[in-house]
Amino acid sequence: MTSNISKNAFAMLNEQQLTQLSSAASALNKEQLIWASGYLAGLAGAVALPASATETEQTQAVATATLTILYGSQTGNAKGVANKYKAQVESKGVQAKVVSMADYKPRSIKNETHLLVVVSTHGEGDAPDDAVELHEFLASKKAPKLPHLKYAVIGLGDTSYEFFCQTAKDFEQRLSTLGATAFAERLDCDVDYETAISAWSEKVDSVLVDLLKPVQTTQVSSTTPVANAVAESIYTKQNPFGASLSESLKITGRDSIKDIRHIEISLEDSGIQYLPGDALGVYFLNDENMIERIVNATNTDANAQVTLGEESLTLAQALKERLEITLSYPGFIKAYQAATQQQALADLMADKAALRNYLNESQIVDIVEAFPAKVDEQTLVDALRVITPRLYSIASSQAEVEDEVHLTVAHVEYEANGFTHQGGASGYLSTRVEEGAEVKVYVENNDNFRLPADDSTPIIMVGPGTGIAPFRAFMQERDARGATGNNWLLFGNPSFTQDFLYQTEWQGYLKTGLLTKISLAFSRDQAEKIYVQDRLRENAKEVFDWLEAGAHFYVCGDATRMAKDVESALLDIIQTQGNKSEADAKVYLTDMRKAKRYQKDVY
Template sequence: MTSNNGNKNFSALTEQQMQLLSSTASSLSKEQLIWASGFLAGLAGSVSALPIPSSAQSVQNIATQATLTILYGSQTGNSKGVANSYKASALEKGFNCNLVSMSDYKPRQLKNETHLVVIVSTHGEGDAPDDAVELYEFLASKKAPKLPNLKFAVVGLGDTSYEFFCQTGKDFESRLLALGAKPIVERLDCDVDYEASVAAWAESLNAKLKDELVPVVSSQTASLNPAASAVSQSLYSKKKPFSATLNESLKITGRDSVKDIRHIEISLEDSGIAYQPGDALGVWFNNDEALVKRILAATSTKADDKVSLAGTQLSLMEALVSKLELTLSYPGFVKSYQAATEHAELGNLLSDKAALREYLSISQIVDIVEKYPAKIDAQSLVEALRPITPRLYSIASSQAEVEDEVHLTVAHIEYEINGQVNQGGASGFLSTRLQEGEKVNVYVENNDNFRLPADPNTPIIMIGPGTGIAPFRAFMQERDALEAEGKNWLFFGNPNFTQDFLYQTEWQGYLKSGLLSKISLAFSRDQAEKVYVQDRLRENGKEVFAWLEQGAHIYICGDAMRMAKDVETTLLALVAEHGNQSAAEAKQYVTNLRKSKRYQKDVY
């Protein structure tokens, strides 16, 4: 190949070189990309022709201006995504930005900050995400410094389906205010559909900051970011999913099981998608047409009624099937539906928040409109509902073994209420409505808070009852492929051994080969007294503590509301007992495990 300058020795980058360059570019900030482009051009002897400041000038400019620090606390990756998106908008304004996970941030650094953005999610019963716990607790402690010179903004991510909506964001704001910090803009509380509100908030915040944060680079050089743009545009995402193919949906619980759990295999062929053990798969789905017809009947609307969604005209049927959330209930729908229909009985329910929460916890949208039927125009119905959001499933495979496939372990939710059968939105779609060979839109949600140890010789303890076993199947496939020598111990539980031992032959094979060092099983209904994974953890407390003292990493996957809390309580107790520690010392021991990323949770 001959280049335009006639150099016959020039050749295009190899595929490996291109992947390396793209990987490096995607991890750099805009300022770093600009500096790197000048550096590379300098190596080629043409740096003088580029309108880019020298590295010395860039460093000096950055050092003499205020820095905007963006902190994120994220359990599933949404807050990290919002933080990255906001950083991009701030960089476009030329602000000097520093993006940091709360888990990597030194709390005492707060006293040195001038401008701070906090983006944090809430999970469970108003709990902070794991990577935010240390900073969250520090701000509430006597060690927290006064912050009279700090200006801040807070974004809370949550779900109005839950009682403690965006509680962690509210807590961060109240604690910063108590320390003397001053808000730049009003706190933003985000529901599951947050893209538009975050964009408006970012625009408002940047307008407030423009006179306080002097741009680092000119608008001309700030636009020079072709490498980062190329990388970002090549990746599939929540907004740009990949149209994958369902290869298999197989029930893996027994005929008499109280659970219907499916092993799902999806082809990613030709996508170039890469994922790591610990990541999740986002799955977009359509609602059941039979469910939609029930809603149409209860609201006296018609399938071909025309409605407008995000500026697009479509039929009500299409909107309800593919655009709007129908299987998760939330107070906002009840409030809007009642206002549009003036249903008196529903108004009484709205006045009792506790009763409303309890009712919504067991009811889908269809249950609400069938119990409180009323005529409503199609557009008002659409506006009362929120957009459909993809469901995240822990990935149950390693690409080291399955290559261009991705496997999931899905609990098919199906139950009868008022003589009608209800299904989960995504679980019903994957388990019964989507046929093998049909398409499903998916994307990978990275989870850097749930990763195997970098050293393959490090022992790991995995606690995952029910479908919580999914990421540990991926962990074992990965360690098997890498011929890792670290010990592996699984704690697994479900109702019955004969009906609910998920991937039984695989685990027995790993045990036989020696890859799995130990397995502790808790089948709750196989004896008179129910036994759970936390009971097995307690029984093996001495050995568990010994593994931890040997450097083991411990992982929990599954139910956040009950199981994960019970396991952590048991973990604290066994550390205190077998480590001869006080309750306070045991808590610090577990905190240190979390800080060193040796205690990780993937809970929902």
Template structure:
């Protein structure tokens, strides 16, 4: 029986009763909640009798979805799978891994794991505890568990989809049985994820009886009941550029732009720490060069995702031509019939260097193939949105969103190559031009809930962007917690991003202190990690006093070097071994006091 809304106010819980029910229910495991649901339903039918639900109700098989998400992609897929499962009549529960107790897996019958991989093979922050638990001696045997894993990743990284592989291996070792093989998804994950969803839910449905359990819908907490925008990654908002201003000096080696975008009438809201998704367009001149190289007519009609369009439009708005991936290289190798390329595919390191080193046009020049327009389209991956850390707080800028974008540019012979999104935003968009955008919420990069908590922010170069949003937000809230910013770049005179703003915050006391490292202003290069170590005693004292620590920027070098500096600081000033310092930082991450936004 589905419990429907009752217009009789006497049937509703008052505010205090609802609060008590929510507090109690949060203490229950999923199985205990199922038991309690049956018990209460029976109680309502027989108020004078102490009737307990049947054993069948308390042990009813159901589907549990666990997701680990750093930027929101895995969470989004989990939500779609949950909706599809419910539409198929299944009883389903969905949990962020950070909110799920690993020991409860022994009570589960069917689990779907959806996870991204963070950094170099690390689990996302909200999956760390569960990942560690399943790899420990405390993990229970799981002979009655059926599972499947969907792994999200980026094949340009060495440890592609490693966290998904880890969960698959650990669950298997604990005796769980795979419903279907693990699927490893690249950046273009939407269709593989949908195919996995359809396959695995069919397998689950064949094993589970569609639930006919009573459903009780409780009102959501007021904090979650606010109206949300209709715009999303699947339905982006077409926004207008308000400003696009260079903020590095004339003689800088870098081009960095401050970009302001109008969100008026969109209903879009975001928090400091979130990212803005940008749907870029490829350069029309680059598209013409590719067509000329392959001797193709840009006006020729092609089919992309069952939609007819011209080759030119497909290459501009639908397909990836500035970033290679493994699937495209494999498909091209079959067309090129090139022994060198075939050999390269067997060498993971060389393949990674190729993916990260050249764009499609340079790849096609080196490994030529005669292809038709439709074959070219079938070879290339779908053009994916790019994410940029938001550099503003809506408490300050209201219906705007600000970005700090560095131009990606390099030479290939005599040819200049630009990054797809940075070239689009910086070189081709001007004031009043339009761009399609959406918000990618990042609950793993958030200011402390307590405004009195101190923060240490480490953001060299464009990595300083989210900390501009942090300080704007804390200023608007008049938060009393201290704020310490470490910033670095090449030179003081040319690359001190937002210098005037930081100086104003320092003067007002809203920024407690700022340490800067300009690597090329002296003979010996100095970086943010050097500044950290120089202030190691005080940094450790802040951490011991409860400060939250944040890093944003380059993953491959800066984040590694800063992490190592933190280990040295904790070892020296906390009198700990390197292993104990690692554990110290791990606990900070689990407790959301050490958060990273790295790329």
């Protein structure tokens, strides 16, 4: 035991004290040692410091308890919530630190005393990429018991999806199973998460202040929101920029089954900066015809005054500018049924599978027209949730387009319930906004989808459909930087003649040598459908050779099927070409993810 003690111990303790300490420690198990270390630290904090102690030493003696805020985020929302909450509790004297789950060593959780988890959910209840390792670790046999940990969980999600906030529920269940104690009830946030978190924090902040005695130091000011916001744009989700739509051009053929648009937006005079991999948040106005139909079905007055928060406006204004009426969700059905007392709606709510299927193809207008009833204007407003800007992967690099931003947008349009339906933002950008009109936008940074810092690093880009957008930005950026790393694109869509997005540009990059290799998968150009994952498997040896050479692997597009199929193909390639077991292949891919060599931008 003595041999494992730092030499500094001999300077602090005499031989008799050291012997007594070693003897006592040798009789304790691991958990008892952890408890004893905390007990001794508490005794040390109670001992008066000598008058000669410096202010810094006093600060270190007091600042022993820290709130660790762990975030798992695919697009950056959870990160933003974590940083904002850190600044908030620090302003009340609580010491806190923010750590991405991607940078967190899972075994370190045994050392935490107070933990706040902020995490989003993707796909069919999946954890975001940077949370996968910790999420799996806490469910494994390797996870330690956590009887001394106090925690809280904030989940970010969308009630229009079946597995609402599932990852947050998983974290709570796993922490509780390991013996940790919640200091606050789990908060599951819908898309309007700012309001919910504000209300939650009003109750929780005082609990945290009691748990973590305020840090007695004036040095906390270095982490105030003002200091952190210096490099941030003044234009945010709460304060978007009024940009100008420069162009909306259809880039699929006349006979294509898809309507995909190339959108160009001017950011002139905004000072907005973005990086390849970032997303653009786009606000939109709802369709006038849809608003009229909702007003008629609910027998409401479009000119009646309603309130949203502290703002007063007409019902028509609220429905056009502020409320979500294209995406439907269980919360609206519940509120509308409570207001109208229709038994048919109650029966629909009782069958969760039927309700989910109905909501998948129905917008708010379909619901009120199928179940018309007279409702109060304010009741209708209260039943709806606020409009959420849509996020689009940016398809340009400012190194090439300067004060512009480009998007690749699939115009959502389908027939249901006897009417043609459009997506909220995609319909707005594709058909309802004229060139030169204002579009409110902001940049959503995505540090989980970045080009390698070393321009000589090879990259493999898998982006079928509109998933090609960020890779167009990647190529523009690498071209401008004179990057020497090899670049390989795997792109898929239904038809070569109708759906090869940005074909001329990719052929130009091949000709100049910037694009080293392109693998195309046009699913309907032959009897047997071929997808990007099939092209990966066909090129298995070359893919693995690139990975062994340090290549970064990127995936953008559909999260539900494509991204999972690509990952399955990638694991098979690593296993077969690397002569590895299934378990070792998973470790290889996990190591790539931790090194930020495997990144996904999926939706």
